[in-house]
Amino acid sequence: MQITEKKLSALTNGLNAVDGVMSNGIHTGFKALDKDLALLYFPDGATVTGIFTRNKIKAHSVMYDMDMLKQFTEFKAILVNSGNANACNGLRGEQDVHEMTRSLAEKLNIAPHQVLVSSTGVIGEPMNLQPFYSGLDALIDGLSHQHSTAAAEAIMTTDTIPKELSMQTVIGGKMIHFGAIIKGAGMIHPNMGTMLSYIVTDAALPQNALNTALKSAADDSFNVMTVDGDTSTNDTVLLAATNKVPLDAAYLDDFTASLTEMCRELSRMVARDAEGATKFVTVKTVNAKTKSDAISAAKAVATSSLVKTAVYGQDANWGRVIMAVGNSGIKTLDPNAITIKFTSAAGEVLVCHEGLAVPFDETLAFTVLSQTDVGIFINLNTGDAAAEVWTCDMSIDYVKINADYRS
Amino acid sequence: MQITEKKLSALTNGLNAVDGVMSNGIHTGFKALDKDLALLYFPDGATVTGIFTRNKIKAHSVMYDMDMLKQFTEFKAILVNSGNANACNGLRGEQDVHEMTRSLAEKLNIAPHQVLVSSTGVIGEPMNLQPFYSGLDALIDGLSHQHSTAAAEAIMTTDTIPKELSMQTVIGGKMIHFGAIIKGAGMIHPNMGTMLSYIVTDAALPQNALNTALKSAADDSFNVMTVDGDTSTNDTVLLAATNKVPLDAAYLDDFTASLTEMCRELSRMVARDAEGATKFVTVKTVNAKTKSDAISAAKAVATSSLVKTAVYGQDANWGRVIMAVGNSGIKTLDPNAITIKFTSAAGEVLVCHEGLAVPFDETLAFTVLSQTDVGIFINLNTGDAAAEVWTCDMSIDYVKINADYRS
Incomplete structure (x- = not known):
């Protein structure tokens, strides 16, 4: 049975939508003023799985979580700080992760190995844990079924808005809920802005089933943004199931389909709020010889600074698109077969047909590209494989923000 | 005998330095106001070789030149227009190349196959050859041994200054001259700004020897900027030898060494004048396990938008450097062995030692990075291979220029 999108309905309360999840977010001192410490707490425990950065340089918290998820399936808390990535801090970085889990566990009266940790922020700067220790009581006291937004705020770095999502759907005759918070990649495509996401569900599934579902969902969502292992030291997606609603393993595909929708929407939220982004860009390739060709061509267009600046300028500069292709x-490419269109809610404009310029209405093209969501459609006409990659435009603000990050 | 840099002395007159080369550059009408048509003329002929874009989408002039250079070794003219790339123009694009060579050859009283052609500019726009026809007489009438600068100006697109270079050196007891003009890549690294360069020498060498020398020189110069086939539809480097100074084939290595120096300096001129560039950046990796690792790590750093914006902001943000690595x-990477320094004429600052942050003087770091030429030095400490890649920073002006290109 295929879950259709119709059956998934959006809720508005993020992590709060899921039974068995409490959360909170406060300011301690990793950042100057803003909230910088988030906690997800599962009073009755949760089965957790995760996917992590493919960068060979991994933050200490990432290495710790990977290790814990190999050893254990059940957890009670996920602690996230922003403002310091705790990466490249050597032995002290490792010790600080243990300090954080130990001190939180003590306050919650749970075992340290029941705590997972994420960090995001500047790398190579040893953490100062004093403000963290001072803030722990307030963090725990404020745990609630209503504080998803505070948690979403506390994991932000250069994000401009807190990002939460929740959905419900019927699987195997039972109502299943999903809730999530996510923080954005600095810039989605080129590389290395950290993405952190925490997804919770009340479904009951074993860790290996959750892992299968999460990996599959990520391949159709996070991984069509975060290209080719171009990930930060800290990228983390954790999926926690509070096991409140028993689900037969026969429904794993349905669960995965819903989780995929959830992850796709989370990815889009991140792309829309990327550093300096003014537009969400979908690059779609069709009729490629192989799936791999379709993906490579779409990624090449989506990562081209020249394409991204043209989109920012609302300029239907398809020459840059075809050059990127x-x-x-890709192995099979016929320059004289390529057709390119720019699309958006304002219409579509054919700019290149079978390798040749098509006279087009520049005013219409500008209108199409002036929308917030724009598409670049590329028909390679060499087969029947397709791919879709998401990115954002590259703006003056992107440079401003990143020329000024550490200050 | 190894040619040392000392023996190469710089001259100031570009193409004019080489006997047997006449040149000119004028405005015809491919561009609104600026010079847009250049001609290199070899009254006594020249032996020519070339290297071209690896982009699978090639301009019509590139396909034509590649074909001519397979069939012939001797040429009399190189014609270059800027303002229109003559790429993706189908049959008409091919016909226009033939029109251009035919009409020039007629005026010069040479055979069409003695003419090579390059184009640069907007792609996918059919050429209007009327202004070209009208300008041909003036172009030819102005041919001179003094007009290298006019030719350099006529091949510019978003370059801010015309770029010429000449050198002389003693090889095998004979004084050999080199002259060149070059136009820049829009942005060197990420992709696709067109680079055109024309190098002339009075040395006499057969086409296959010239080709060997040019390929070798390019590997240590143009190809450490223009990464991984990220080239435009039009990229072209032609090397023309006017055969005025007989050179024994035994001196090919010496010739190659001098040509390499010439190409390295030309590359640096291009990087310094890249769109919006405020800094020339050398990324140097040492002690990599393999040459391939050294190159991959250097390229990853040099192509990272986050590294390039940090350099623009004069921010010693080594976290982005290590993330890019x-x-x-690369196959062999020990995060705990990586050492990183920022360098320039103002000094050097060690920021990361064996994977760990090193406390450093932020004022000194800012001073080091405030220079026009800066270096990022990365010791991988896993072997003894090294590589060097050149790039430029990524500025606000880069986005401005490229958001506005076609207008």
């Missing part, structure tokens, strides 16, 4: 290294 | 996909 030519540079993508 | 971690993302480079």
